[in-house]
Amino acid sequence: MSADMDENVLELQGVVMTFGGLMALSDLDFKVRRGMIKAIIGPNGAGKTTLFNVITGSFPPTQGTVTFNGRPIQHLKAHKIADRGISRTFQTVELFGNMTVLENVMLGCYTRIRTSFIASGFVLPQARRKEKQIRENALKILKFIGLAHKFKDPADTLPLGEQKLLEIGRALASEPELICLDEPAAGLNETETYVASSLIKAINAKGTTVLLVEHDMKVVMNISDEILVLNYGQKIAEGLPEEIRNSPRVIEAYLGAEA
């Protein structure tokens, strides 16, 4: 493994995504260094969620390569990419509402521990052991995200702030190297936002690389090491938070050009 591969956990080269005549991403290049928190910002419709969908395999890019740990992944299905070590949350919460809080996180462990259909049907000892291991892992994660006391509740009865945390917890359960968070603070009040950003920092401190789409600039400026700015599917700026804050192109994209 070369030094470069080791340093960049994720690398996109010439990524193009078109839907019919609409170009959602055009010729996008960027890298995510291992261990950092990188934020992607941009006005509505800039292609941020599309970018997440391409990285996590919801649909393959029209052109270009996505390299994860030095291996191309752009042709892989979502579940294969999850197995490789990329996990995600969704902009509109996509919890399993028909399951409890604990079960949601237990499902997250699926990438690391799984039992076959036959083994689970006959409740073989190995299946029982694995199930116990999954439960313990999930409880540990619930403690980490501060939802252990609600483990029995149906997931869809939680308030939005806790649903967002639970989604992060479920993604963490898959022990990802890279976690993609799609607007973790959207719709949250100030306290909930504080809790969410502390959690993101804590996850990062444990060594997980974080890729973040977020509109709340306070959160972005506070926790990110680097920021990428998209507008109309193109990269218009990339750099440290203070560089982005003062970039005229970014200000123009957000506020419109001055007459």
Added chain:
Amino acid sequence: MLRIAKIPIAVFALFILVFPWMACQIPAIEHYPDIMVFAGIYCLITIGLSLLMGYAGQISIGHAAFFGIGAYISGILTVNYGMNPWACMGIGMAVTAVVAALVGTPSLKLKGHYLAMATLAFGIIVFIIFNEETQWTGGPDGMSGIPGLSLFGFEFDSVERYYYLVWGIVIAAFIFTVNVIQSGTGRALRAIHASESAAGAMGVDVARFKILVFVYSAVLASLAGSFYAHYLNFINPATFDLFFSIKLLIMIALGGMHNIWGAIVGTGLITFLSNEWLQYFEEFEVIVYGAILLFVTVILPEGLAGVPGIVKGWFRR
């Protein structure tokens, strides 16, 4: 909410155990064990189908065909080639698994209800084959002389013996399926039902799971078909028509598709309705099924399995 307790299974098994004895005490229902054999055979199908519909969220309108494939493979191989019935059962299940995988794979890789359409067409094709391939199946007249079952010299030659054989298998299949539901596999299935994109993002191979469950349900239907053939000693295509596939769906809808117990209750009720209680309606029987389906969809979307919850709701108020 998904723990399926061991006690109800034990109570249910006990009921199955004493039912023939209870039935022969009352002359009016003396023949009920015979109907229960059919109910048991149909339960084998609906247990798998309920896993497919209620947990993987897919609809099959072709399970009568898998039921028929099992029955005809058992029939043809035992009658024409004198093969061991148990071996034929295994062959039937293996062939059905391959056929189901072939039918299911293209449609289950797509999102949406393509499986319903593919299985609908498949069911009709298989029904035509049963009717037309006269040299194998005997055509519309069916085939007779299918031997009964025996194991190590023990003949399952009475209704009671066959009843215990079939229900033993049903309970085994039921417990196996419940174990699957309560395992990580079941969790993955429920995840698929709730959100396919989130399940995929968590590493669940959505298409593979749907195919797996579809094949499992088809194999159970094939097994049921073999038991059917060896019980009646006679089969004809009419049993395996489109209407039977729909009847299976009504059984599950009536019982409640999100609860595996629903499959058992719904199947029991519909079997008794069609074999016994609806005899007076003759041709109008179909209307009753339509009414049941309408009633359940509008008033009881959770089926009979949802009734305890509704009653509890009344008391809480």
